[in-house]
Amino acid sequence: MNLIGYACSYIPVEILSATGLNPYRLLHGDIDLSKKGERFVRVDACPMVKSNLAYVIENQEKFAALIGSTGCDMSRRMFDILSEHTKIPVYVVNVPRTDNPAIYNDEIDWFVKQLEHFTHRKFFDETVKNEISKWEAMRTKLRCTDKKRADHPSLISTADFHKLMTSYHKGALTDEIIQNQDPTDKPRVYLLGSAITYEANHILQLIEEKLRIVGDFNCGLSRPLGISIQEQSIDGIKKAYYDQPPCVYKRPHQRYYDFIRGETIRLGCVGIIAWTLDYCDVHEFELQKIENVFNLPVLRIRSDFSFQGLSQLKTRIEAFAEMLCTRI
Amino acid sequence: MYQDLTPEKIGLKEWSKQFRMVGDSEIKEFKYYNNDEWGIYLSPPATFMVYGTRQLKKLKFDNSLAALRLWGFTFNESERLFRARQSGKRIIAAMGDLGTVPVIAMAFPDCIPFYPDCTWWTPFFNESTVLLDKASELGTPEASCFVRSTLAAFHKMAYFPKPDIMFASTGASCDDYSCIMQMAEEMGYELNWLEIPFRRQHRSFHMSEEHAVTDSGFKYPKRFETYLVNEYKRVWRKMEALTGTGDLKKLNASIEKNNRVRRLVNDIKDLTQTADVAPFPALEMMVIEFGNLYGYADIDEWLDILKMIKDTVADRVEKGIGILPSDAVPLAWVTPTADPLLLNIVEDLGGRVVATEYVINQALTIIEEDIEPFQALARSFMNASLIGSTEERVRQIAGSVDSGKIAGVIITNMLGCSHCAMETRLIEEKLKNVPVLAIDVPAPLGITEQLKTRITAFIEMLR
DSSP: OOEEEEOOTTSOHHHHHTTTSEEEEOOOOOHHHHHHHTTTSOTTSOHHHHHHHHHHHHTGGGEEEEEEESSSHHHHHHHHHHHHHOOOOEEEEOOOSSSOHHHHHHHHHHHHHHHHHHHTOOOOHHHHHHHHHHHHHHHHHHHHHHHHHHSSSBOSOHHHHHHHHHHHHTTOOOSOOOOOOOOBOSOEEEEEESOOOGGGHHHHHHHHTTOEEEEEEOTTTTGGGGOOOOSSSHHHHHHHHHTSSOOTTSSSOHHHHHHHHHHHHHTTOSEEEEEEETTOHHHHTTHHHHHHHSOSOEEEEEEOSOSTTHHHHHHHHHHHHHHHHHHO | OOOOOSOOEEOHHHHHHHHTTSOHHHHHHOBGGGOTTTOBOOOOTHHHHHTTOGGGGTOOEEOSHHHHHHHHHHHTHHHHHHHHHHTTOEEEEEESSSSSHHHHHTTSTTEEEEOGGGGGGHHHHTTOOHHHHHHHHTTOOSSSOGGGHHHHHHHHOOSSOOOSEEEEEEESSOHHHHHHHHHHHHTTOOEEEEEEOOOOOOOTTSOOOOEEEOTTOOEEETHHHHHHHHHHHHHHHHHHHHHSOOOHHHHHHHHHHHHHHHHHHHHHHHHHHHSSSOOSOHHHHHHHHHHTTTGGGOHHHHHHHHHHHHHHHHHHHHHTOOSSOTTOEEEEEESOOSSTHHHHHHHHTTEEEEEEEOSOHHHHSOOOSSSOHHHHHHHHHTTOSTTSOHHHHTHHHHHHHHTTOOSEEEEEEOTTOHHHHHHHHHHHHHTTTSOEEEEEOOSTTOOOHHHHHHHHHHHHHHO
């Protein structure tokens, strides 16, 4: 029982880590887990939420605590179900949904007190500084790798980058580096949308057979790299997490679009892959806007984690890549 | 003077025939915005079918004059909003919070709050997929809640006038509606966003902090009140800027008036749900409950209608008469149905709705009148159905089950609705002492014999 599970980019991993437990982001997405999750929710729930439910319930002995957020509605409600079906202590934090930092700042203070109480340990300034240094060092290292992904030509695939980010999200980053660079001139695309789950690496590989993902805005990939803590204190954590490139669910979401636009230009992307999970309202409602505002071709990929449509998906990706090549 | 006949549910034809007995003076007596010239709304329901509310030919209505008033008034809302605009009133769109922002808006002169959200019933009343199809064209996913029709209504600009100001609540609310409000903003509507905190339950392992308890018995961190107070004060300032006025005494008066509505509705619900024979139909009762949100854009007239309904219901209860057989099976209904016909069908098949959880608990609770008004609104909103846990949401229903008042529960789900997807199984578990039927509300015109058979079998089993 050494894991502290969490489910949102606005939950500071430094605070989780200060408990002495291992932060473990709930990013499971697997068809079998998803089916098992349907014991607890309707079929029209998000497949990642269903997978995470099943994963935690099957592995509850591994989790000392669970940290939820008010991110998306289904994710928030997932913790309600976990409270009912496990004995794991659950804490749900109000994260920013509008431009109102007061709630978030107070919630982080509350959260720190709760975790101190829960673990019977005080998060002294020194502890907080150490955690910030440790996680900033990890993010710095990952940013270096991310730069190689964004290079011209791109030197590292997102499928490989995903493996590193998986380690980060499982709180188990080692000194592992990507040894085999894989430079390519494949069309450069940007990935955005629903979370890229731990089990979704094969999708990234499939996409990158014909394309190269050089940047992304997905939970499960590079989102934590947008967090840079300047002041080594709880206040510094609050500010950095609040000011990160905003989640699409934050209202109004213009800053999200401004950020993506800036990134697609900076990275020289010629297309966008919009990855959505079934019933993921937060991203599915954005698809038409994504197609309209960036002036880039968009390939929609929708998934329930099943493998049924993989050959069709492969054909669609190939056609998209061919179309991008003719435009280049 | 019109005399109510023996209570029963009747269709359009019968109402048209019966309407001949309503005198001219009575028709002229009932008017919205107290306007003699164009404010008259009493007409046989068939009138509204001619205007496009096609489902009325299938629905059955209570045959009282009070119910006739209710239907005339509610189906007239779209016209009323455009008339309000024509006559120089300001139109205030409240979205997502279901019940609190309109109380503030009503404190300003000639301001008419309404909920675009309520357009979700329109495709069903109209038996038309026009709004849903348009919403899809505008980019909403097919597998999302019927409330997406609201977006199409914003686009078509024919269902309500362009609001003078809009307040959109997000946070601990459903995602699909938050997305729809965002899409409305992108159409050029200027939104003022409010943040709703999650009503976190205190758990035994939580370190204590100052808590408060709502009327419904929900415990929440006291500081959440402060957030809401700040949000409501922002609404107040926006309204002041819009109207050039602002008198807090009028907010107190608005709270008092809304409480009058809420008390009347509570009385009507109590009378209806506890009588030996059901005195009033479930469909009308749903319309009555939702009137608490904003008084259907004329709260004074709505208050008067409610008084008349209460008198009618009280009279029937006293006489022991009603609209359903005395052996109708008592049911609780969880989550409002987008298709009103389902309420009729359940009653026709032998059910009787004696408890409801229509996701608007915040609009049913009485707002405190002896404390600072913004705090009172905040404390009232903390009773909201969807901002807390599922257990809290169905606690009252569970209590009624335990006391033997309810034989079964019907949950209506909307495909793709985030809280339906996540809550239904848990509600079934929480109400395990009673049979539960969870049904998906089909798209307009989609009620099948199969669905009716399921309801029939459920009620037979309960018998």
